[in-house]
Each structure stands twice: as C-alpha cells, then as structure tokens.
C-alpha cells in the first residue's frame with residue numbers, strides 16, 4: 001500500500017510545518033507537479049524526495065513557481081527533486097501527448113472533459129478546435145470519433161511544435177491538421193466551415209464567439225468554455241445568446257457541464273450550444 005505524503009514526512013517536518021503541507025499533486029506523465037507554500041520553501045527538496053517515494057512512476061517533481069499567465073496561459077515550474085527535465089510523455093485515454101508543462105498550457109484535470117466532448121462527435125463531422133495547445137482535443141476526437149476532418153489552431157509556437165510531434169506519435173496526420181497563429185488571423189484564411197467548434201479558452205472564449213459563428217454550419221454545435229462566477233449561469237447564457245443574435249444566429253438548445261473549479265466562487269463550465 002502507498003504511504004501518504006504526510007506520514008512519510010512525519011518526524012522530518014515539524015507538526016506546524018505539516019499543517020502547511022499540500023499533499024495533492026498533478027501527475028503529468030512521469031512528472032508530479034505540486035504546490036509548496038512559501039512557509040515550506042526551505043523544505044522543498046525533502047518534500048520532493050518524499051513525493052518521489054510515494055509512487056515509482058514519478059521521475060521528476062516540480063513545484064508551481066507562479067500562476068498561469070499571458071496569452072499562452074503558461075506557468076513557471078521549478079524542479080525540486082528527481083531528474084532535471086521538464087518534458088514528459090503523458091497518456092490520456094490511450095492518446096500519447098509529449099508536453100513541457102512550463103512552455104505550454106496543459107491540464108491533466110481536463111482529460112475526462114475532453115473525452116466527454118470527443119464522444120459527442122458524430123461520424124462525418126468536420127471539427128475545429130480553436131486554442132488547441134499541444135493537440136489533446138484534436139487527438140481525443142481523432143481517437144474516439146469517426147469525424148471526417150479535425151483542425152486545430154494554436155498561437156504558442158512551442159505548443160504548435162509539440163502538436164505536430166503528437167500528431168506523428170498518434171499517427172493522426174491523415175485526419176488532423178494543426179495551424180500556428182492567432183485564431184482571428186488563421187481561421188478566416190482557412191475558409192472552412194465546421195459542424196462542431198470547440199473553444200477551450202475560458203478566459204476569453206466569448207470574445208471569439210462571433211468569429212466561431214462565422215465558420216459554424218447551420219445546425220452546428222459550439223462547446224464554449226467559460227469561467228463562471230457560481231450562481232450566474234443565466235448571465236453566461238445571456239452573453240452567448242446575445243452574440244448569436246448579433247450574428248443573425250439563434251441558440252436552439254444549450255446545456256452546461258461544470259468541469260472544474262478555479263478559485264472559490266468560480267467554476268469552469270462548458271456550454272454545449274446547438275446553433276441554428
């Protein structure tokens with residue numbers, strides 16, 4: 001049986017230090033990413049080594065050294081124990097994803113949400129993933145649907161580089177294409193139209209909704225991610241409804257799925273909207 005982190009560190013850390021300890025971590029491939037509060041900074045190597053001891057699969061332990069920021073939504077990481085590298089191979093529902101979680105945005109916590117959306121894709125659909133990162137959504141849709149084509153657009157050149165490598169790793173180049181650049185510039189150039197558009201940029205997806213609507217076929221579906229203050233669901237839907245009306249479109253049906261919390265009082269929601 002695996003020992004709990006707190007039990008491993010009992011006797012090494014004082015009782016008051018143990019009170020600050022955050023026991024959870026995200027496991028991205030063989031890399032554990034944890035939060036070490038400032039009160040325990042001087043103990044970070046010991047904590048990292050204890051995390052290594054909790055699971056043989058873990059080869060690198062990194063701590064979050066700041067917040068997600070900027071257009072690319074990246075987060076600084078600092079290695080506290082194990083091998084000195086930040087690249088890892090993560091496997092999600094059989095999809096292989098090479099990733100450096102400091103250079104590109106990638107959240108392991110969204111794996112089942114990506115699978116949920118991929119399972120909704122119908123045979124023959126043309127699917128667009130705006131803000132596609134290292135291509136987890138395009139590759140999940142590729143694996144779990146019979147979509148006709150899948151397109152991803154991502155502005156971070158490093159994430160785009162990983163996406164190209166991941167297409168190869170998953171032998172998906174025939175059906176999935178990825179483009180590097182600002183979606184507002186790349187999408188109009190592609191001149192495509194899509195049955196389904198996935199918009200996983202909760203900080204700004206509403207801004208890009210008019211652009212998405214231009215490329216969405218009649219009767220198509222949008223999956224729009226949004227940070228919603230708890231209790232304000234109708235406001236979010238109202239904003240989506242207004243954007244559709246302005247574009248001369250109409251939301252025929254919508255459902256909301258809560259897929260994670262960001263801070264107390266805010267949840268990450270996906271609005272699945274069928275648009276006439």
Ligand SMILES: C[S@@+](CC[C@H](N)C(=O)[O-])C[C@H]1O[C@@H](n2cnc3c(N)ncnc32)[C@H](O)[C@@H]1O
Nearest residue numbers: 071072105106131132133154155156182183200
């Ligand atoms: C929240 S991350 C999601 C990444 C990926 N879809 C995933 O699920 O791991 C949003 C991504 O959008 C990219 N991005 C931000 N603004 C963009 C824009 N205007 N055009 C294209 N990509 C953009 C960021 O670089 C980042 O990789």
